[in-house]
Amino acid sequence: MDFRKLKTFQVVADTLNLTKAAEHLGYTQPTITLQLQSLESELGVSLITRVGKKTYLTNSGKVVKSYIDQAFGILDEMEREINKMKEPYxxxxxxxxxxxxxxxxxxxxxxxxxxxxxxxxxxxxxxxxxxxxxxxxxxxxxxxxxxxxxxxxxxxxxxxKEDFVLVTTKELFEGHTLEELITKYPFITYKSGSNLQLMVNECLGSFGFQPSSFIECISDETIKRTVLHHTGVALLGSALVEEELNKGTLVELHRFPEQIETxxxxxxxxxxxxxxxxxxxxxxxxxxxxx
Missing domain, CATH: 3.40.190.10 (Periplasmic binding protein-like II)
Incomplete structure (x- = not known):
């Protein structure tokens, strides 16, 4: 089916005026008429009718118009999606x-x-x-x-990649042995099932660290803030705690090199x-x- 004839019919159906449709499409009015007649012959139905000087869509014409609008709408959407792959916008x-x-x-x-x-x-x-x-x-x-x-x-x-670092505050570190920190204070970590929690478990297993209790948080920033309130120990990415380690507010207990892949x-x-x-x-x- 010729898309030009479908487009011609869509414009005629929108304007209901052959002269305006011809101007819009850049065709002569006889060309418009021939394309409409060809489409009607191909479909086997009448699409438009004239009463006096006015043009109307037949019932068949209304049905065909609705499907043509849908078809061209999908084509326009396709063009927009293709444009996304050509130019940023x-x-x-x-x-x-x-x-x-x-x-x-x-x-x-x-x-x-x-x-x-x-x-x-x-x-x-x-x-x-x-x-x-x-x-x-x-x-x-x-x-x-x-x-x-x-x-x-x-x-x-x-x-x-960055390191995983087991940390606590300077105050807790100076007042307790590593064993006391591990056994008496909670391990502050990510919520169960998160991808980072799986990595934390692997690191703890390799270190032989068996926390006595846990506090689960929804983000690494929350974990760090909880540790900074002298609540316990945590395993965090080195980039997140670098400033605190340099200042001495946090102390490194153990480091797992290049365990976190970004x-x-x-x-x-x-x-x-x-x-x-x-x-x-x-x-x-x-x-x-x-x-």
């Missing part, structure tokens, strides 16, 4: 833990906006598990996470979208320079 939503939002993504966001001012950025601060859920549900375009991404639907790009994740079906590719390239470049 619209909204780009990123999900990441608070640490990455505050310390690492700011440079990437600045560079991206400077190079692509037509794109609006939106940033969600959440834990790694929630970030991956947002990507899976198309509520975020990409995510920066700590720990593994095991979803077969997602593409994961490693950015770097990755950027995106749905495989969306990996080639222009916004995502450009932001991904910028983040990888900045992360490499920081290393």
């Amino acid at each position: 619209g909204l780009l939503t990123i999900a990441a833990p608070e640490l990455y939002c505050n310390q690492f993504l700011s440079m990437g966001i600045h560079s991206f906006i400077a190079e692509n001012p037509q794109v609006k950025l939106q940033l969600f601060s959440c834990d790694s598990n929630e970030a991956m859920k947002r990507v899976a549900a198309n509520e975020a375009d990409l995510a920066i996470i700590a720990g593994p991404c095991l979803s077969p639907l997602m593409e994961s790009q490693p950015l770097g 990755s950027m994740v995106v749905l495989k079906s969306r990996a080639e979208e222009k916004n995502i590719r450009i932001f991904s390239d910028i983040v990888q470049r900045i992360w490499a320079n920081m290393g």
Whole structure:
């Protein structure tokens, strides 16, 4: 079926005026008439009728018009989606833990906006598990996470690694032996089932650390703040506690080198979208320079 005839009929049905339709399409009025007659012959129904000088759609014409509108609507949507893969525009939503939002993504966001001012950025601060859920549900375009991404639907790009550090406050460390800290104070950690909690368990097992009690928190920032209130001990990424270790407010009890892998994740079906590719390239470049 000739798309030109369908488009001609759509314009005629919208305007109900052959002269206006001809002007809109850049055709002569006889050409419009011939295309309509050809379409009617092909479909085997009458699409328009004239009463005096007025043009009306037949019942068949109304049905055909509704389907043509749907078809061209889908084609327009297809064109918009293709354009997303050609030029950056619209909204780009990123999900990441608070640490990455505050310390690492700011440079990437600045560079991206400077190079692509037509794109609006939106940033969600959440834990790694929630970030991956947002990507899976198309509520975020990409995510920066700590720990593994095991979803077969997602593409994961490693950015770097950092140490896991077992820490407590200076006051608790000076007043207790390591054994007392482990047995008398709670271990402050991530909520059960999170990808980082699985890594924590592996590190604790290799160290022979058997906490007597646990406090589960929803984010690493919450864990750090809880530790700083002299509540117990915790295993956190070295980047998160670097400042406190340098100041002496936190003390390193044990270090597990390069245990946390930071990755950027995106749905495989969306990996080639222009916004995502450009932001991904910028983040990888900045992360490499920081290393």
